[in-house]
């Protein structure tokens with residue numbers, strides 16, 4: 001179940017933006033993913049209250065949106081870090097060191113290296129989680145930091161990515177062969 005968000009309130013400007021997005025679709029429900037993304041971008045995660053608010057806005061039942069939130073890994077039902085490190089653990093990455101990489105990253109950040117669950121550093125800065133195939137099996141192991149994509153990730157390259165998370169306020173969407 002999603003985490004609760006006491007005093008949840010959608011700012012009027014965000015609601016206006018969401019109303020505008022909905023007009024782009026022939027049926028309100030077709031805007032579901034866009035509305036969920038807008039809420040997550042603003043609040044950082046999708047709380048029970050956010051999902052119920054979106055359902056009312058889209059004239060759906062909350063279960064219709066829970067189905068999306070639990071299916072798509074880009075949605076988070078609890079607060080996550082400013083930076084989300086996703087380490088692929090599907091076959092090619094698994095045989096090329098994904099678990100070694102996950103272990104290293106978790107140890108470096110003081111997280112449990114044996115946990116397969118999503119974990120966030122106590123300062124709320126970095127979340128580490130496993131992901132399924134990120135569609136770059138030929139350059140395994142791969143990882144993402146928010147929208148930035150990293151291939152052939154060694155422990156040293158992962159250290160550089162973590163360093164960037166500490167020093168850099170932003171991430172980019174382009175592929176990053178070298179950090």
Ligand code: FES
Pocket residue numbers: 088089090091092093094132133134135136137140142
């Ligand atoms: S198995 Fe990791 S990108 Fe496909």
